[in-house]
Amino acid sequence: MAVRVTADDGRQWWLTERIGWGGEGTVYAVADVPALVAKLVPRPPDPAEYRARIERLVRRRREPRTVRLLSGAAAGAAWPRVAVTAVRGGVHGYLMSDLRGRYRPLADLLGTDGRRTGLPSATWRTALRAAAGLATLLAAAHAEGYVVGDLKPDNLWVDRSGAVGIADLDSWQFTDRGREFACRMRTAGYTAPETVAAPGARRTGAGDDFVLAVLVHQLLMAGLHPFAGLPAGGGRYVSLDDNLAHGRCRLTDRRSVALRGPLPPVDLLPGRIAALLRAAFGPEGRLRPGDRPEAAAWAAALHAELADGRLRDCAENGRHVYTAERPWCPWCDLARRGREEYPLAPGGAVPDGAAADRWPPRAGRTADTTWRTA
Numbered sequence: 037m038a039v040r041v042t043a044d045d046g047r048q049w050w051l052t053e054r055i056g057w058g059g060e061g062t063v064y065a066v067a068d069v070p071a072l073v074a075k076l077v078p079r080p081p082d083p084a085e086y087r088a089r090i091e092r093l094v095r096r097r098r099e100p101r102t103v104r105l106l107s108g109a110a111a112g113a114a115w116p117r118v119a120v121t122a123v124r125g126g127v128h129g130y131l132m133s134d135l136r137g138r139y140r141p142l143a144d145l146l147g148t149d150g151r152r153t154g155l156p157s158a159t160w161r162t163a164l165r166a167a168a169g170l171a172t173l174l175a176a177a178h179a180e181g182y183v184v185g186d187l188k189p190d191n192l193w194v195d196r197s198g199a200v201g202i203a204d205l206d207s208w209q210f211t212d213r214g215r216e217f218a219c220r221m222r223t224a225g226y227t228a229p230e231t232v233a234a235p236g237a238r239r240t241g242a243g244d245d246f247v248l249a250v251l252v253h254q255l256l257m258a259g260l261h262p263f264a265g266l267p268a269g270g271g272r273y274v275s276l277d278d279n280l281a282h283g284r285c286r287l288t289d290r291r292s293v294a295l296r297g298p299l300p301p302v303d304l305l306p307g308r309i310a311a312l313l314r315a316a317f318g319p320e321g322r323l324r325p326g327d328r329p330e331a332a333a334w335a336a337a338l339h340a341e342l343a344d345g346r347l348r349d350c351a352e353n354g355r356h357v358y359t360a361e362r363p364w365c366p367w368c369d370l371a372r373r374g375r376e377e378y379p380l381a382p383g384g385a386v387p388d389g390a391a392a393d394r395w396p397p398r399a400g401r402t403a404d405t406t407w408r409t410a
């Protein structure tokens with residue numbers, strides 16, 4: 037059933053198809069405005085605070101600092117454009133850009149099946165670009181006083197070239213004219229250790245920096261979560277966050293987890309990236325948020341790995357790209373062990389990336405899937 041929404045200035049829109057939904061929010065197509073979608077949040081913890089948050093974000097979109105942010109590193113952000121309220125029921129929400137026209141869900145780049153269907157020409161270079169772009173975006177957002185707070189694949193998008201989009205800005209934490217709008221959302225597996233330990237604590241950029249490291253690891257290791265695995269020694273597996281709390285991480289302590297292979301080899305990571313990941317996931321990074329590599333350091337290191345001469349193309353497979361630090365192709369090694377992460381099309385060609393653009397977005401898949409209150 038179509039939903040009619042109105043803005044404060046009297047403009048009205050009809051919301052038609054539901055294109056995504058989660059714990060708290062629903063995303064709709066907007067009739068006659070294909071470039072926009074609408075998100076409505078029926079039961080936020082504090083509706084008045086939620087409405088004020090959206091209004092402040094909408095106003096800030098026109099302020100010079102945010103204009104600069106959105107014309108640069110955060111060009112792919114679906115910033116709230118207009119605060120709206122459902123005519124029947126009074127539910128609050130906002131209009132934002134529809135990222136589906138250009139981007140695919142980041143999850144597609146993390147999974148073998150998603151890469152095959154959604155990003156068939158993606159390579160490790162695409163993943164490295166996405167990691168670098170995400171780090172740049174976060175560094176710029178932090179510099180303007182924003183904390184993403186609930187950073188996770190479900191909020192992130194990526195295009196064929198590796199450019200990154202981000203949605204669900206209504207959960208960002210920021211201070212506007214002396215009033216702080218706190219982030220209350222968190223997602224299992226994408227929460228910094230200090231927030232796992234104290235879910236109600238105030239969020240910081242250092243929390244984003246930790247989750248950035250998790251996402252960089254996943255992007256560069258074909259989707260593998262850094263804290264995945266069964267506790268070594270036969271302990272019971274509880275969750276990724278439990279492994280995190282106990283420091284069970286393949287990269288920092290190989291013997292702490294048991295993982296079923298074949299797995300991407302740890303040495304496919306360039307040395308300086310592996311060092312940053314170990315700094316984030318080792319005891320210092322986990323226990324002392326201020327000692328973690330910051331988004332700006334990640335951005336510099338990741339962009340450096342994209343420089344001329346830093347990447348090699350495999351002679352066997354046109355989708356195999358790897359660091360020049362490595363003498364031979366890690367993706368061929370992995371394929372020989374039964375796991376091809378970057379398959380070629382039948383006949384040995386690199387799949388046509390343009391085909392990805394013609395793929396209809398899958399129903400029910402949008403950035404807005406999980407909203408969890410702390």
Ligand SMILES: [Zn+2]
Pocket residue numbers: 350351352353356365366367368369
């Ligand atoms: Zn290869």
